[in-house]
Amino acid sequence: MKKLLNWQILAALVLVFCSVGFYFLHYILFHDLHHIFLYLIGDVAFLFLDVLIVMLVLHRLLTLKEEKLIRKKLSMIIGVFFGEVGTELLRKLIGLDLGAAKIGGELRVTNNWSKKEYARALRAVEAYKSEIKINKDKLREIKAFLMARRGFMLNLLENPNLLEHESFTNLLWSVFHLTDELGHRVDIDHLPDNDYAHLTVDINRVYQLVLSQWIGHMRHLENDYPYLFSLAARTNPFTPDASVEIK
Numbered sequence: 001m002k003k004l005l006n007w008q009i010l011a012a013l014v015l016v017f018c019s020v021g022f023y024f025l026h027y028i029l030f031h032d033l034h035h036i037f038l039y040l041i042g043d044v045a046f047l048f049l050d051v052l053i054v055m056l057v058l059h060r061l062l063t064l065k066e067e068k069l070i071r072k073k074l075s076m077i078i079g080v081f082f083g084e085v086g087t088e089l090l091r092k093l094i095g096l097d098l099g100a101a102k103i104g105g106e107l108r109v110t111n112n113w114s115k116k117e118y119a120r121a122l123r124a125v126e127a128y129k130s131e132i133k134i135n136k137d138k139l140r141e142i143k144a145f146l147m148a149r150r151g152f153m154l155n156l157l158e159n160p161n162l163l164e165h166e167s168f169t170n171l172l173w174s175v176f177h178l179t180d181e182l183g184h185r186v187d188i189d190h191l192p193d194n195d196y197a198h199l200t201v202d203i204n205r206v207y208q209l210v211l212s213q214w215i216g217h218m219r220h221l222e223n224d225y226p227y228l229f230s231l232a233a234r235t236n237p238f239t240p241d242a243s244v245e246i247k
Contacts (some may be wrong), residue, residue, distance in 0.1 A: 020043070073161050074161055078217055086213070090237050097131055098132075109218050115219075118218075140189075142182065152167050153172060157172055165218065178202045178206050181199060
């Protein structure tokens with residue numbers, strides 16, 4: 001850092017020296033202080049407009065480009081999450097939801113969906129009240145599934161780009177919390193009723209958050225990656241007869 005600062009100071013001194021030198025050369029050749037100060041004051045006056053243009057226009061363009069790049073990186077992270085964890089976790093949580101059929105009909109995404117239909121689906125999810133009922137066999141499956149991917153989720157949480165996406169960060173923390181809750185329970189089959197009720201709350205939180213993020217993920221794939229959307233639509237966890245094979 002100190003070397004960089006020294007280099008910047010040296011560069012500034014060289015540039016100032018060159019400017020003074022050329023002004024001096026102009027005076028030696030033409031002996032005309034009037035024009036020197038005329039153009040100097042004019043250049044200084046325009047400098048304020050130059051700064052304004054850089055601040056309001058170029059800076060905004062660079063900011064928009066940076067924001068677009070961050071959104072793209074975030075979309076890639078979310079895509080990796082659903083590829084490794086999210087979609088399968090959603091499928092397993094649907095198995096605990098007695099009312100999944102109610103919301104399932106609203107979420108059978110196709111490549112003909114418009115922006116309006118995605119907005120309608122998101123509103124349906126936000127208004128939906130799930131009916132989570134603990135099934136010990138399925139709960140063991142969820143525990144094994146999440147524990148096997150704990151390291152993967154920890155790596156995602158370390159990504160600094162997540163600071164720009166609060167809702168997805170909340171989802172990751174909720175999934176990670178559920179993983180810890182299940183991981184600390186040695187015997188899933190013999191827990192007090194109050195403990196099963198506590199786990200139900202944690203599961204429902206994850207379920208609601210993953211549903212919302214899944215809709216946004218599907219929309220992103222349809223808009224930007226149709227070939228990835230095709231596979232995601234064919235393996236839609238809300239489609240009972242979903243098949244990866246194209247028939």
